[in-house]
Amino acid sequence: MNLIQIIFWFLSSFAVISAIMVLVSKSPVHSVLWLIAVFFAISGHYILLNAQFLAIVNLIVYAGAIMVLFLFVIMMMNLNKDTDPQKNIWIKLAGAVSGGCLLMVLVSLVKQATEINGKEAMLGKGDIGLIGTLGKVLFTDFVVPFEISSVLFLSAMVGAVVIGKKDSKLENN
Amino acid sequence: MHSLLNINSSTAINYLPIAIQLIFVIGFIGTMLALSAITGPKRKTKDKLETFASGIEHHGDARSPMAVKYFLIAILFVLFDVEVIFFYPYAVNFRTFAADPTMAWKTFMAVLMFVGFFVIGFVYVIKKGALKWED
Amino acid sequence: MPISNYIIFCLTLFTIGIIGVLVRRNAIIVFMCIELMLNAVNLLLVAFSKMHNGVAYLSDKSSIVGAEAQVFVFFIMVVAAAEVSVGLAIIVMMYRNTHSVDINFLNRLKN
Numbered sequence: 001m002n003l004i005q006i007i008f009w010f011l012s013s014f015a016v017i018s019a020i021m022v023l024v025s026k027s028p029v030h031s032v033l034w035l036i037a038v039f040f041a042i043s044g045h046y047i048l049l050n051a052q053f054l055a056i057v058n059l060i061v062y063a064g065a066i067m068v069l070f071l072f073v074i075m076m077m078n079l080n081k082d083t084d085p086q087k088n089i090w091i092k093l094a095g096a097v098s099g100g101c102l103l104m105v106l107v108s109l110v111k112q113a114t115e116i117n118g119k120e121a122m123l124g125k126g127d128i129g130l131i132g133t134l135g136k137v138l139f140t141d142f143v144v145p146f147e148i149s150s151v152l153f154l155s156a157m158v159g160a161v162v163i164g165k166k167d168s169k170l171e172n173n
Numbered sequence: 174m175h176s177l178l179n180i181n182s183s184t185a186i187n188y189l190p191i192a193i194q195l196i197f198v199i200g201f202i203g204t205m206l207a208l209s210a211i212t213g214p215k216r217k218t219k220d221k222l223e224t225f226a227s228g229i230e231h232h233g234d235a236r237s238p239m240a241v242k243y244f245l246i247a248i249l250f251v252l253f254d255v256e257v258i259f260f261y262p263y264a265v266n267f268r269t270f271a272a273d274p275t276m277a278w279k280t281f282m283a284v285l286m287f288v289g290f291f292v293i294g295f296v297y298v299i300k301k302g303a304l305k306w307e308d
Numbered sequence: 309m310p311i312s313n314y315i316i317f318c319l320t321l322f323t324i325g326i327i328g329v330l331v332r333r334n335a336i337i338v339f340m341c342i343e344l345m346l347n348a349v350n351l352l353l354v355a356f357s358k359m360h361n362g363v364a365y366l367s368d369k370s371s372i373v374g375a376e377a378q379v380f381v382f383f384i385m386v387v388a389a390a391e392v393s394v395g396l397a398i399i400v401m402m403y404r405n406t407h408s409v410d411i412n413f414l415n416r417l418k419n
Contacts, residue, residue, distance in 0.1 A: 004309070005309070008309055008313070012313075012317045015317075015321065016317075016320055016321065016324070019321055019324040019325075019344060020324060022324075022328065022337075022340065022341070022344065023324065023327065023328045023331065023332065023337075023341075028334060028336055028337060031337055031340060032340065035340050035343070035344065038321075038344065038347070039347065042347050042350075042351055045351055045354075046351070046354060047185055047188050048185055049185075049354055049355060049358050050183075050184060050185045050358070051354050051357075051358075051378055051381075052185075052188075053261075053262070053378070053382075054350075054354060054378055054381055054382065054385075057258055057382060057385055058347075058350075058385065060254070060258060061254070061255055061258065061385050061386070061388075061389055062343070062347070062385065062388075064254075065250070065251040065254045065255070065389060066251065066343065066388070066389060066392050068247070068251075069247055069248065069251055069392060069393065069396055070336065070339075070340065070392075070396070072243075072244060072247045073244065073336060073396050073399065073400060074336060076243070076244055076400070077400070077403050077409065091331070092331050095327055095330035095331035096327055096331065098330065099323050099324075099326050099327035099330065100323075102323055102326065103319060103320065103323040106319045106323075107316055107319060110312055110315050110316060110319070111312075116310075116311050116312055116315070118310075119310070119311045119312075119359055120309060120310055120311065120359065120362060121309050121310075121311050121314055121355045121356075121358045121359045121362065122358045122359070122361060122362030122365060123185070123309055123358070124184055124185040124186060125183075125184050125185070125365075126358065126361050126362070126365055127183060127369075127370060127372070128357065128358075128361050128371075128372050128373075128374055128375040128378060129354075129358075129378060130183055131261060131262055131265045132262075132265050132266055132269075133372055133375055134262055134375060134378055134379060134382065135261075135262025135263060135265055135266040136266055136269075136372075137372065137375045137376060137379050138262050138379055138382075139262070139263065139266065139270070139276070139280045139283065140276075141376070141379075142376075142379050142383075143279075143280075143283050145383060146259070146283060146287060147283065147286055147287060147290075149259075149383060149386055149387065150256075150286070150287040150290040150291060151290055152387065152390050153252055153255070153256065153290070153291065153294065153390055154290045154291070154293060154294045156252060156390035156391075156393055156394050157249065157252055157294040157297065157298060158294065158297060159394045159397070160245065160248045160249070160252075160393050160394060160397045161245065161297070161298055161301050161303045163394070163397040163398060163400075163401055164242075164244065164245040164248070164303070164397050164400070164401075165245065165301055165302075165303055244396075244397075244400060248393040248396070248397060251389055251392070251393050252389070252390065252393060254389075255386050255389045255390075258386065259386075
């Protein structure tokens with residue numbers, strides 16, 4: 001077992017344990033913190049795959065911006081105490097069992113698939129994950145999706161302002 | 174390990190110092206917290222554990238619900254934060270694009286259009302008064 | 309690293325996300341589980357792109373086969389940011405109106 005394999009198994013087990021803790025945590029704030037741990041582990045996986053740009057974007061966008069927004073909402077609603085209503089234990093069990101069955105079916109499919117036999121994901125080298133290469137591809141082949149995403153952001157901005165602003169006006173009256 | 178000295182940072186091994194630093198930081202903080210928890214004196218009286226408010230009787234929770242306008246600013250921050258991410262690939266490739274006559278104006282116009290949409294959104298936000306701090 | 313390791317790892321994360329959506333009733337946790345599922349898919353896309361690039365890398369070290377997948381992942385992350393901002397705004401408004409983030413309140417959309 002060399003260093004890369006040790007890092008892979010460490011990051012994978014850390015991510016899975018943190019993801020389970022997201023579900024198990026009673027307090028939503030703890031769930032957010034565990035989800036940030038998952039994102040850090042996934043960023044570690046990106047670095048292992050030498051997708052350096054995506055690793056940094058994952059940290060900036062997900063762990064830095066989106067999760068802060070989640071924390072902000074939880075603080076705003078004062079949800080830090082447990083407000084999840086106590087649900088029937090059988091429904092929880094049914095959810096876990098059906099999810100486990102899905103995982104079992106999918107894993108057995110992966111085990112049976114012959115197309116992926118002997119295929120390896122290249123670790124630690126290769127230039128496609130670097131920001132220069134991705135920038136060239138983005139600005140030659142993906143110019144139209146690039147512009148469409150800016151339109152999407154415009155609509156998200158307008159939507160957020162319309163939804164958020166209307167309510168505060170009603171409150172003032 | 175010779176690649177550590179290499180300036181070209183195109184392989185994952187170049188992140189090894191960062192990983193070592195991360196492990197050191199987490200280990201240091203963990204050790205310090207554990208040490209202070211183990212060796213420090215503990216007096217758990219009721220007055221000691223109470224929230225300190227300069228001698229005034231404290232009231233309520235620190236996490237009082239906030240107004241929606243702060244949330245709106247947080248949302249707009251996220252959107253403009255993601256806009257900046259799009260500029261990194263362009264900035265890194267700027268010289269190679271500028272040297273290529275077929276790409277230079279095409280990519281510049283694409284980025285200009287992208288920024289234009291965001292400026293439209295920004296003007297809309299300003300006009301709506303969503304960034305107004307005082308009511 | 310065999311690609312099947314990555315597939316099984318990502319499937320595990322994805323399934324945990326599905327279980328979260330099924331089991332939890334707090335709308336914010338459900339939303340976070342959706343983000344978890346998106347991230348699992350992103351990691352799998354990057355692993356597949358490195359798998360295809362690894363084949364081309366043997367003959368040409370500067371080959372950019374598979375770079376499109378990483379651009380896709382970049383777009384997924386960016387679109388997720390827009391989606392989260394609008395979705396959280398909707399959850400906040402739902403909380404303002406019903407004083408709860410229980411998703412079971414949402415099945416009474418009529419009044």
